[in-house]
Amino acid sequence: MPSVNLLTLLLRFANIFFVATAPLLWHSNAAILRSTPLLGLGAILVVTWVIYRPAAVPRVLTLAWASDALCGVLLLCLFGLRLAAPPWVYGAFALALGVGMAGTEVAAMRMAVRSSHPPELRSRISWFSFTKALGVGSGFLVGGAVAGTPRAAVPARVLVALAGAGIVALSAAIALAWADPDPPDPAPPLEEGPPQAALAGMGLIALNFAVINLANALIPYRLSQACSMPKEWIGVLLAVEAYAHAFGTLVFRNGLGPLGDRSSYAVGLAGSVALLGLLVAFPRCGPGACLTLLAGLGLTSALSYMASTIRFYACGFPRAIFPRVAVQKLASSSGRAMGSWLAWRAVAWLDRGGG
Numbered sequence: 001m002p003s004v005n006l007l008t009l010l011l012r013f014a015n016i017f018f019v020a021t022a023p024l025l026w027h028s029n030a031a032i033l034r035s036t037p038l039l040g041l042g043a044i045l046v047v048t049w050v051i052y053r054p055a056a057v058p059r060v061l062t063l064a065w066a067s068d069a070l071c072g073v074l075l076l077c078l079f080g081l082r083l084a085a086p087p088w089v090y091g092a093f094a095l096a097l098g099v100g101m102a103g104t105e106v107a108a109m110r111m112a113v114r115s116s117h118p119p120e121l122r123s124r125i126s127w128f129s130f131t132k133a134l135g136v137g138s139g140f141l142v143g144g145a146v147a148g149t150p151r152a153a154v155p156a157r158v159l160v161a162l163a164g165a166g167i168v169a170l171s172a173a174i175a176l177a178w179a180d181p182d183p184p185d186p187a188p189p190l191e192e193g194p195p196q197a198a199l200a201g202m203g204l205i206a207l208n209f210a211v212i213n214l215a216n217a218l219i220p221y222r223l224s225q226a227c228s229m230p231k232e233w234i235g236v237l238l239a240v241e242a243y244a245h246a247f248g249t250l251v252f253r254n255g256l257g258p259l260g261d262r263s264s265y266a267v268g269l270a271g272s273v274a275l276l277g278l279l280v281a282f283p284r285c286g287p288g289a290c291l292t293l294l295a296g297l298g299l300t301s302a303l304s305y306m307a308s309t310i311r312f313y314a315c316g317f318p319r320a321i322f323p324r325v326a327v328q329k330l331a332s333s334s335g336r337a338m339g340s341w342l343a344w345r346a347v348a349w350l351d352r353g354g355g
Contacts, residue, residue, distance in 0.1 A: 004177045008108050009128070011068060011170040013135040015101045018075065018163050020139025020242075035087075035094035042067075042098020043333060050106060050326035057322045064103020065175040067096040072167030080161030100171075102329065109325040113313050125309055126253035130246045133302075137242030144235020198327065201312030204265060205328060206335035208304045211269065213339025215241075215276045215297060218346050223290075225350065226283035240291055241298040248302025261307040268304030272297055280346075 019039075049060050074093045077083045108131075112124040142159065220238065223229040255264030275297040279290070312328055 004174060005111050007170055007174045007177065008104060008111065009131045011167065011174060012101075012104050012108050012128075013131050013138075014163055014167050014170065015068070015071075015097070015104060016132055016135030017139045017142075018160070018167075019097075019101070020136045021143035021159070035090045038091055038094035039098040039101075040333070042095045042100075043102035043329070046099055046102035046106065047326045047329050047333070051323050051330070054320050054323050061103055061107055062175065064100050064107070065171045068100035068104065069168050069171040069175075071097045071100050072164045072169075072171065074164075075167065076161055076164030080157050080164055082157065105329060106322065106325050109328065110321050113325065114321060118314075121313065122253045122306070122310060125313070126249045126306060129249040129302075129305065129309075133242050133246035133249065137239045137246060140235045140242060141239035144232040144239065197315035198312065201308065201315055202327065202331035202334075204308035205312055205331040206338065208265075208269060208272075208301070208308050209332045209335025210339040210342065211272050211276065212301050212305075213336045214342045214346070215272070215279075215301075215339075217340060217343035218276070219279055219294070221343075221347055222280050222283045222350070237290065237294050241294040244295040244298025245302045245305075246298075248299040249306055251299075252303045252306050255303065255307050255310075261311050265304050265307035265311070268300045268302070268307060271300030272304060275300060 046060060046064065050057060071093060074089070074096070078085055078089070078093065108128050109125075112128040113121060216238065220234045223234055223237070224231070252264070252268075255261050256267060259267075275293050278285075279293050279297070283290075285293070309328070312331070313324065
């Protein structure tokens, strides 16, 4: 049987792939749109449980695998076979998907940060982040390509059926194989650092995700508003950004080398803000320039992501691995919420003639 690490990576990819594809394939389904906030609620439940009850982590992960399996079945029935269902079923699907994705995320990051060796820590975080960004990019690419064709229904249903079956199979395999997938770390454990260092790292992570989420929400709106760009082309452009971010996490696993993580974070964040400003200010810059700017945005966001994540995990607080991963996810979720709010305000300003 493949290693549980690989199975978890594949399950994480499948979950992210569907979440990125769904808005492009079923943007007119009101039940899906109304259920979207329940994704966040499911993640909050998992993160809170892990932070306040570390001893209950095995039960959390069992619930996550069961939720993922349920999502795979519902995915196959609701979206692959297009069976009719009341709105509450879509809500249950979104809640289960949020729980399953958060549990898979916690399990995957736990595998990535178990080692206290800095080179191995950087390598594992970069590969796990690469898988997630690759799933996002693939979802945007496939969703954009399929949504732009008049015969989108058949390939969309096939894709979703395959994703649903894959999620069920992977969830079952992981539940059967899950144990302690890694040998004990031969290096001495990190000493628990001061909470202030962890708070600073959380702030860096939250700010970085705020910029990323702001870009992913604002750029499609701006391109659609100013250029009347078709939705499928926007999906392809966002896929380019996500792929650049994915490969950037491998390229920048050591930041900018001798400059250190702090300077690398500053360069990456400043670059992301500058490129976002250019894309919003000059949306009619042409396909080639737009593609280049989005690829650059993916690389700069990867640089700041790696630097902030490494700084957070290097502080060693809290000492237990699962709560530390949950705190990191709490910081990234806060940043996403902040980015969504900023995007809402920016769109309102642009609608009033500000851009």
